Amino acid sequence: MKNSKVVLIDKNPGRNSQTYGVARALNTDVDLIHQPSVGVLGNKGDSQCYVGVSEKVAIIHEQLRSRIGKEDDKLSMRLVQPEFTIATSDGIRNGTKEMRYSLIGREVTNESVCEHLSASGLEGTIAVVACDKPPVGTLAAILEHNRPAIIMSDGSIRPGVDSKTGEIIDIISSYQIAGSEDEDLKKRIALESCPGHGSCGGIFTYNTMQTFIAVIGMQPLHMVSPASQDERRKNQFPDELINYLSKLIESGINPRDIVTRDSIRNGLIVAMAIGGSTNIMLHAPELSRAAGYKDFYSDIMSQEEFNYLSQNVVPVVVNARPFGKYSMVDIDKMGGIQVIIKDLMDAGLLTGNTMTCTMETLKQQVNRLNPPSPDGEIIFSVESPFKKTGGLRLLGGNLSSDHSAILKLAGVEGGLENNIFNGKAKTFNGEQSLLDTLESNPDTFQDRDMIVVRYEGPVGGPGMPEMLDSTSRITALCREKGIVVALMTDGRFSGGSVGLVIGHVGPEAALGGAIALIKDGDSIIVDLNTNTLVCKELEQEDIYKSRMKGWQSEVNSNHGFHPAMGEVDTRLLNNMRSNAVSAVYGSGMHPNRNLWVSSPRLVEVSDFVPSNKYRK
Numbered sequence: 001m002k003n004s005k006v007v008l009i010d011k012n013p014g015r016n017s018q019t020y021g022v023a024r025a026l027n028t029d030v031d032l033i034h035q036p037s038v039g040v041l042g043n044k045g046d047s048q049c050y051v052g053v054s055e056k057v058a059i060i061h062e063q064l065r066s067r068i069g070k071e072d073d074k075l076s077m078r079l080v081q082p083e084f085t086i087a088t089s090d091g092i093r094n095g096t097k098e099m100r101y102s103l104i105g106r107e108v109t110n111e112s113v114c115e116h117l118s119a120s121g122l123e124g125t126i127a128v129v130a131c132d133k134p135p136v137g138t139l140a141a142i143l144e145h146n147r148p149a150i151i152m153s154d155g156s157i158r159p160g161v162d163s164k165t166g167e168i169i170d171i172i173s174s175y176q177i178a179g180s181e182d183e184d185l186k187k188r189i190a191l192e193s194c195p196g197h198g199s200c201g202g203i204f205t206y207n208t209m210q211t212f213i214a215v216i217g218m219q220p221l222h223m224v225s226p227a228s229q230d231e232r233r234k235n236q237f238p239d240e241l242i243n244y245l246s247k248l249i250e251s252g253i254n255p256r257d258i259v260t261r262d263s264i265r266n267g268l269i270v271a272m273a274i275g276g277s278t279n280i281m282l283h284a285p286e287l288s289r290a291a292g293y294k295d296f297y298s299d300i301m302s303q304e305e306f307n308y309l310s311q312n313v314v315p316v317v318v319n320a321r322p323f324g325k326y327s328m329v330d331i332d333k334m335g336g337i338q339v340i341i342k343d344l345m346d347a348g349l350l351t352g353n354t355m356t357c358t359m360e361t362l363k364q365q366v367n368r369l370n371p372p373s374p375d376g377e378i379i380f381s382v383e384s385p386f387k388k389t390g391g392l393r394l395l396g397g398n399l400s401s402d403h404s405a406i407l408k409l410a411g412v413e414g415g416l417e418n419n420i421f422n423g424k425a426k427t428f429n430g431e432q433s434l435l436d437t438l439e440s441n442p443d444t445f446q447d448r449d450m451i452v453v454r455y456e457g458p459v460g461g462p463g464m465p466e467m468l469d470s471t472s473r474i475t476a477l478c479r480e481k482g483i484v485v486a487l488m489t490d491g492r493f494s495g496g497s498v499g500l501v502i503g504h505v506g507p508e509a510a511l512g513g514a515i516a517l518i519k520d521g522d523s524i525i526v527d528l529n530t531n532t533l534v535c536k537e538l539e540q541e542d543i544y545k546s547r548m549k550g551w552q553s554e555v556n557s558n559h560g561f562h563p564a565m566g567e568v569d570t571r572l573l574n575n576m577r578s579n580a581v582s583a584v585y586g587s588g589m590h591p592n593r594n595l596w597v598s599s600p601r602l603v604e605v606s607d608f609v610p611s612n613k614y615r616k
Contacts, residue, residue, distance in 0.1 A: 019078070028068055028079045036123035038245075039080035040064060041116060043109065043127075043134035043154075047089030049206070051197035052228040053154050056128045057082050060238040064126070067242060075246060077124065083116045085109040087134040090494060091171050091200065095435055095469030100566065102133060103464050103492070104576050106286070107589045109137025110144075117145040124249045125149040126241050129213075130198075130228075132205040132495075136283045139213060143255045143290035148248035150241055150357045151219040153210040155228035156328040157198035162189065169193040170201055172322050172496040175472035179442065198228025202321030204495030207328045208276035209283060211337050212267040216287075217258040217356035220244065221341060222369055225332035247359045259291040263354040264300050266362065272314040273344055273382075275323055275391030275410030277495025278503050279466075285586035297584070303394045303403045307531050310392055314349060315385030316410050319378055322496045323411045324386065326378045334378045338371040347382040395502065397532030398539060399514050399524075402506035404584040405488070405533050407526070411498035413475070415448075415484035419528040421500060423450035423486055425518050425535070429564035430455055431467055431491065438473045445474075447483035450524040454515050455564040456491030457508025458580035458587040462566060462573050467501075468494035475499045486526070488533065490515055492583075502526065502533060504583035510565050511582075512555075514538055517547040 019033040042057040044050045061082050068075050087105035088098065117125065125142060129135035129151055142149045160169045167173075174193045177186055199206040213219045220240065226232050247253075264284065271280045285296035293299040317340060320326050331337065344350050345366060352363030360368065373381070380386040391410030396403040415421050426449045428434040434453055437444060445451075451474070458464040467489065474485050475498055486500040490508035493501055507513030514535065518524070523536040538544045555562050568574050579589040 022081065023078070026065060026079050026081065028065060029070060031070065032068070032076065032078050035076055035078045037080050037120050038064065038068070038075060038077040038124035038249075039082065039120065039122055040126045040128070041083040041085070041113065041138070043087060043130045043138065044084040045087040045089055045105075045131060045134070047092055047131065048157060048194055048197040049089060049131035049199040050154075052233075053128050053130050056152070056154060056233055056238070057084075059234055060126055060128070060241060063238050064242055075124075075249070080120050080122065085112050085134050085138065087131060090132050090205075090466060090468070094175070094466065094494065095431070099465035100461050100463035100573060102466060103282070103458070103587060104572060106133035106137040106283075107576075108572075109134040110140045113138050113141035114144060117141060117147070123147050124245050126245055127151045128154055130154040132199075132209070132279070135209055135213060136286060139218060140287055140290035142218075143259060143287065146254045146256050148245060148253060149218070149255055150245050150248065151213055152223050152233075152237060152241055153213075153219060155198050155226055155230060155233055156201040156207060157194055158196050158227050158229065158329050159201055159327050160193040160195045163192055164188070168325075170321060170327065172202065172472065175468055175496070176476045178469065179438065179473045179476050196227075196229050200496065201327035201329060202496060203274050203276060203318060203328070204322065205277040205279045206495070208271055208274065208280055208495055211274060211276070212271055212280065212284070214337065215267040215270045215341065215362070216263040217354060217362065218255065220356075220358055221338045221365055222336055225328055225336035227329045227332070244358050248357065251359065253355070253359065256291055258355050258357060259287070260354060261293065261300055262351045263362070264288055264291070266350045266354060268301060268306070269309060269314055269349055270341065270344065272310050272390035272392055273317050273340065273349075275316040275318065275320070275387070275408070278392065278406045278408050278493050279495060280392070281394070281404075281406050281504065282492065282583060282587050285584070286588050289586065289588070289590075296586070303396070306392075306394055310390030310409070312389075314390040315382060316387035316389070316391050317343065317374070317380045317382060317385050319380065319386050322498045330378050334375045335371040338366055338369045339374055339379050342366045342371050343374055343381050349382065393528060393531060395526070395531050395533040397534040399488070399518075399533045399535050400505050401514070402582060402584040404504045404506040404582065405502050406504050407500070407502045407528075408493070408497070409528070412500050413478070413498060415486060415500045416528065421450075421486055421526040423448045423524045425450050425452050425520055425522040425524050427452045427454070427518055427520055430566065431465065431470055434470055435473075438470065438477070442477055445477060445485050447485070449485045451485060451487040452515065452518050452524075453487065453489040453491060454509035455562065455566065456489055457506070457510055458583065459577055460490065460508050460510030460562075460565045462568065462577040462580060464492050464583070464587050466492045466494045468496055471497035471499055471501050488515070488524070490583075500526070505533070506583045508582065510562060512548070512551065516551055516562070517544065519547070
């Protein structure tokens with residue numbers, strides 16, 4: 001295959017000897033060492049999520065090697081060794097100090113992949129991604145490098161089965177009985193809930209982001225849904241990936257040609273429709289930045305339009321965990337995510353002419369896959385949805401002047417009367433304080449409490465840990481007692497969290513946001529009619545000024561940092577504290593926010609709202 005659109009690497013003599021050595025070690029033609037490079041990379045870490053990645057990377061690498069050569073029908077390129085990123089596992093580390101490194105893992109992945117792509121001069125990349133944060137960091141680096149690339153999800157873990165009840169269980173089942181005193185029950189569920197390997201199987205963050213990555217065009221749609229251990233991932237998909245990458249290289253189609261304003265908007269609409277993780281509103285701004293858009297809420301979709309779509313236009317169309325019954329492997333049995341995409345497109349909710357990594361438009365790719373109609377039990381249609389409104393809602397108000405606070409409405413199990421929650425604040429400086437209370441004195445929580453967890457934002461944590469341990473214990477407590485206890489935080493949540501939980505409250509407490517000024521017993525109102533999060537006491541100017549003065553005094557007496565902020569004991573945590581931007585910008589490490597994009601795109605931002613013949 002001729003590679004007319006790529007640039008030959010300079011024949012630097014310092015490159016020759018080692019590159020010859022690598023070519024011999026990889027059994028490739030030494031005459032190709034000055035050709036553009038191509039290679040495979042994968043995500044690795046300490047959990048079941050990553051167990052299947054190495055095997056798939058090895059298979060793709062070997063197939064790629066066999067298709068490289070000087071013949072006209074082959075890729076005339078230099079093959080590089082497979083590379084792997086490092087990341088933590090959210091599931092293992094929730095509720096611990098190590099959880100501070102989870103979101104930082106996205107940043108570390110971005111930097112390591114960036115170094116690999118740029119220093120190796122890759123002109124073609126296949127990435128096998130797993131778990132929550134590394135796929136986003138990987139794609140962000142691919143967008144920054146902006147040379148032909150394609151992504152494949154490693155796939156979900158298959159659900160487990162409780163050997164005594166026959167009930168289908170998963171990692172969330174294990175978290176939600178953490179407060180039980182039945183040690184045998186806890187051990188049995190823990191042993192049986194995560195058989196095999198693969199990433200979390202519900203519509204948690206992993207599958208939210210894999211679906212998003214496919215819809216924006218960087219992963220073939222049919223490669224999202226199959227389980228990690230599905231044989232297609234070893235026998236069918238590797239060859240397809242190489243075919244697609246070859247065409248991208250030959251045609252000179254780069255990631256930023258694929259990931260555009262329209263494709264990102266498509267991804268957001270699908271995230272609403274699947275009741276996706278709140279983390280989408282940290283990752284979508286970060287990926288938009290990497291794609292060349294400077295201000296997500298100006299260039300892609302405003303908060304007002306996001307809420308309008310979620311409230312009035314886009315319903316939830318899957319009966320999936322954590323708010324429903326089924327997992328991604330069940331969605332695969334019903335035809336895969338392409339069933340959802342086709343139904344949304346037929347309803348006029350998606351733009352079909354966006355380019356994808358298969359060299360087809362999104363509409364062409366869906367039509368070729370020819371998915372079945374929604375089955376009505378696992379996948380629902382827009383016309384007859386599982387839930388009438390979309391799964392996500394952004395909140396403003398005096399506690400969220402950034403308009404960054406987010407509620408996963410699809411996961412709310414009660415507490416809203418006429419779309420309003422009224423509660424009394426119960427404050428905790430840091431998640432560990434909340435966990436200690438849930439463990440030692442759960443009866444202290446009463447109906448209509450609004451738990452406030454602060455100093456867990458990107459700067460305050462640092463690292464913005466998610467709180468699946470806390471939310472799972474609260475959910476179990478509420479179900480047991482028949483009460484409603486809400487939670488709000490400047491930290492974030494797992495895609496597996498359910499309940500009336502609000503994350504990303506900004507500005508965060510560490511930066512003097514209003515969440516820092518709440519006191520026990522304050523009246524907190526969540527109003528989904530106006531999409532606001534309000535503390536009634538802080539509406540009074542004299543109270544606000546008095547409390548802010550007291551907060552500033554604590555900061556001044558502690559060398560400019562509030563004493564409740566998390567300890568910084570590594571250089572990486574210090575980098576996050578020093579460089580993190582607010583949740584509204586994606587909570588990444590970007591020290592020069594005004595210089596994020598070296599060549600910003602010029603876009604026209606319209607008030608476009610997709611048509612929908614089914615909804616008024």
